[in-house]
Amino acid sequence: MMQNDLFRALAPEMEELAPGIVLFQLYVDEQKFMDVVKYAAAEIPFRHMVTPGGKKINVAGTSIGKCGWYSDRRGYRYEPKDPLSGKAWPEIPDEISTIISDAAAKAGFQGFVADSCFINRYSPGVRLTAHIDQDEKDFSQPIVSVSLGVSAIFQLFGESRGGKALNIPLHSGDLLIFGGPARRAYHGVKKLENAFHPLTGDIRYNLTFRKAL
Ligand code: MD6
Ligand code: FE
Numbered sequence: 001m002m003q004n005d006l007f008r009a010l011a012p013e014m015e016e017l018a019p020g021i022v023l024f025q026l027y028v029d030e031q032k033f034m035d036v037v038k039y040a041a042a043e044i045p046f047r048h049m050v051t052p053g054g055k056k057i058n059v060a061g062t063s064i065g066k067c068g069w070y071s072d073r074r075g076y077r078y079e080p081k082d083p084l085s086g087k088a089w090p091e092i093p094d095e096i097s098t099i100i101s102d103a104a105a106k107a108g109f110q111g112f113v114a115d116s117c118f119i120n121r122y123s124p125g126v127r128l129t130a131h132i133d134q135d136e137k138d139f140s141q142p143i144v145s146v147s148l149g150v151s152a153i154f155q156l157f158g159e160s161r162g163g164k165a166l167n168i169p170l171h172s173g174d175l176l177i178f179g180g181p182a183r184r185a186y187h188g189v190k191k192l193e194n195a196f197h198p199l200t201g202d203i204r205y206n207l208t209f210r211k212a213l
Helices: 003-010 030-043 094-106 180-184
Strands: 015-018 021-024 060-065 068-072 075-079 116-122 128-131 143-149 152-156 166-170 175-178 187-189 204-210
Touching (some): 015 166, 030 060, 030 094, 030 116, 030 204
Antiparallel strands (some): 015 021, 060 116, 068 075, 116 204, 143 175, 143 204
């Protein structure tokens, strides 16, 4: 038996870590989601966008779905097509969409159907500064995150950026539901350590499934 299988058999399937924050450890088939990352990047490669203020975003991103999260001098928004290539974002595969909706339902978010998935790519040393995801229309809808490759520490703050964070280690195959009162909380990811994972080398990927429209 693989170590992950043993762990999966012993650990609870899901655990509420804070109101609206539900962690499913080693929940997804990593290869299946890695294939999604490759399929996305083959169509529209990862790139470093810039903030409206003109700062380069160190986490590289791409999207799949009916729309994709985008940032440039014109602001943060969801775009129906990649503004750079003019191409539509590749679709979210049905099988993937079902896995995400099922997990959301188990955590109490029945009827969640993602219309967008933003994919983040972290190299060693890269961190994600504290932010709130607020470009989506309906905050009663959760965001569902899937992590792949090198582990990272996800930090949940509260109504402000500072203060003490709840530190949540996210490992390859973990799925995190981010909804309810936590949906408007500041959160970020600590600097990625220089480590090796057989699936991704020194990289961490994170896929966030949203209902944006
Ligand atoms: C990451 N995740 O884990 C970044 N946002 O790399 C996020 O920023 C995030 O995981 C909203 C909801 C869930 C998330
Ligand atoms: Fe976020």
